[in-house]
Amino acid sequence: MNTEFLEALNDLEKEKGIAIEVLLEAIEAALVSAYKKNFGSLKNVKVHIDRTTGEIQVMSRRDVVAEVSDDRAEIGLAEAKEIDPRYEEGDVVEQEVTPKNFGRIAAQTAKQVVVQRLREAERGIIYQEFSNREGDIVTGIVQRQEQKNVFIDLGKVEAVLAPTEQISGESYEHNDRVKTYIVEVKKTTKGPQIMVSRTHPGLLKRLFELEVPEIHDGIIEIKSVSREAGFRSKISVHSSDENVDPVGACVGPKGARVQAIVNELRGEKIDIVKWSEDPAVYVANALSPSKVLSVDINEKESVAAVVVPDYQLSLAIGKEGQNARLAAKLTGWKIDIKSESQAGLESEAELPIFEEDTDE
Structure with a gap:
C-alpha cells in the first residue's frame, strides 16, 4: 500500500462519489479478517492505514488487568508497566505485529474490497435513478425469456416483464424494442430489480x-x-x-x-x-361509439341508467360487455343499459337527447 494507492482512491471518490474514508475503513476491517485467516491468529487486533503515506500497521490490542484470564486479549499490569510505566489497569496496550509478507495479502484484500464497494455504489446509483422513475415509461431491448418472464435491457440494468404484465397474445422476440411502464423498483442483494408492465x-x-x-x-x-x-x-x-x-x-x-x-x-x-363535469354527459360520452338517448343519474346508489336505440344496444354493451365495462371503469359509475323498447319509450323525443359530439 502506498501513496499511489491513496491517489487512486481519491480519484474514485471524485468519479464514483464514494468517500475515501469509507473505503479505507472498509479495507481496514477486511484486513483484520485477512490477518486472522492467513496467520491463524486469535489475537484481538486492529489495522491502521496511514492516511498520508498509505503505510499499513497491524496492532494487537490487549486490556490491562490485575489478573490475566486470556492472554490473547489481556495483559497483566506488571507486564504492561514494563512496556510503559504510565499504563494503569483498564488501559489498552497496542503493539505492532505486522507480518513481513503482509503487503501482498493487503494489496489483494484491498482490491477485493474496492471492487465490492464500487459494485455496491453503482447498484445504489442505479436504484436511486430508477426508484425516482416509478410510474414512468422506458424503452428497452428484449434480451431473453426465462420461465415466461421477459428480460428487457434498459442500458444500465435489466427489467423484468412478468407474465401477468404481458399483453395477451403479444410476442417478444430477441432484440425487439419495446416501451414499458415501471411498476416497482425493488432493492435486492444482487442490485435493483425493476418490474415493468405492458398492461x-x-x-x-x-x-x-x-x-x-x-x-x-x-x-x-x-x-x-x-x-x-x-x-x-x-x-x-x-x-x-x-x-x-x-x-x-x-x-x-x-x-x-x-x-x-x-x-x-x-x-x-x-x-x-x-x-364533462355533468355525470350524465360524461357517461354518454364514455359509451362511445354507441349513441345514447338518455342518462338518468342516481347519485345515492352511484348508478347511471342509460337508454340507447334498439339497434345500438349490442354496440353500447360491447362484445362480452366490454364497452359498458370500460365505460363504468372510466367514469366510476355503475352503468345499467337498456334499449329504447326495453325502457318502454314511445319516442326518442320524450327524453333528453345527448347529441353525438361531431368532434369525436
Missing part, C-alpha cells in the same frame, strides 16, 4: 403524454383511463382552453397521434372521449 393503464397515459404536446404543456388533461390490455381502452380528456379540442388534439392530423400509440400497443383499440 398497466399508466402505460397508455404516458404514451399519450409523449405523443400529444398539448398534454405535456398542460393544456389538455387526462382525466381517467380504463384499459383491457390488448383489446380495447378508453381515455377521457379535458381542455383548459376552449379553443383547443381535446379529442381532436389526441387523435392528431389524420389520426396520426393515436395511430402511433395503437401501433406501439400492437393494434389495441382506443376510444378517446370528452370529459
Whole structure:
C-alpha cells in the first residue's frame, strides 16, 4: 500500500462519489479478517492505514488487568508497566505485529474490497435513478425469456416483464424494442430489480403524454383511463382552453397521434372521449361509439341508467360487455343499459337527447 494507492482512491471518490474514508475503513476491517485467516491468529487486533503515506500497521490490542484470564486479549499490569510505566489497569496496550509478507495479502484484500464497494455504489446509483422513475415509461431491448418472464435491457440494468404484465397474445422476440411502464423498483442483494408492465393503464397515459404536446404543456388533461390490455381502452380528456379540442388534439392530423400509440400497443383499440363535469354527459360520452338517448343519474346508489336505440344496444354493451365495462371503469359509475323498447319509450323525443359530439 502506498501513496499511489491513496491517489487512486481519491480519484474514485471524485468519479464514483464514494468517500475515501469509507473505503479505507472498509479495507481496514477486511484486513483484520485477512490477518486472522492467513496467520491463524486469535489475537484481538486492529489495522491502521496511514492516511498520508498509505503505510499499513497491524496492532494487537490487549486490556490491562490485575489478573490475566486470556492472554490473547489481556495483559497483566506488571507486564504492561514494563512496556510503559504510565499504563494503569483498564488501559489498552497496542503493539505492532505486522507480518513481513503482509503487503501482498493487503494489496489483494484491498482490491477485493474496492471492487465490492464500487459494485455496491453503482447498484445504489442505479436504484436511486430508477426508484425516482416509478410510474414512468422506458424503452428497452428484449434480451431473453426465462420461465415466461421477459428480460428487457434498459442500458444500465435489466427489467423484468412478468407474465401477468404481458399483453395477451403479444410476442417478444430477441432484440425487439419495446416501451414499458415501471411498476416497482425493488432493492435486492444482487442490485435493483425493476418490474415493468405492458398492461398497466399508466402505460397508455404516458404514451399519450409523449405523443400529444398539448398534454405535456398542460393544456389538455387526462382525466381517467380504463384499459383491457390488448383489446380495447378508453381515455377521457379535458381542455383548459376552449379553443383547443381535446379529442381532436389526441387523435392528431389524420389520426396520426393515436395511430402511433395503437401501433406501439400492437393494434389495441382506443376510444378517446370528452370529459364533462355533468355525470350524465360524461357517461354518454364514455359509451362511445354507441349513441345514447338518455342518462338518468342516481347519485345515492352511484348508478347511471342509460337508454340507447334498439339497434345500438349490442354496440353500447360491447362484445362480452366490454364497452359498458370500460365505460363504468372510466367514469366510476355503475352503468345499467337498456334499449329504447326495453325502457318502454314511445319516442326518442320524450327524453333528453345527448347529441353525438361531431368532434369525436
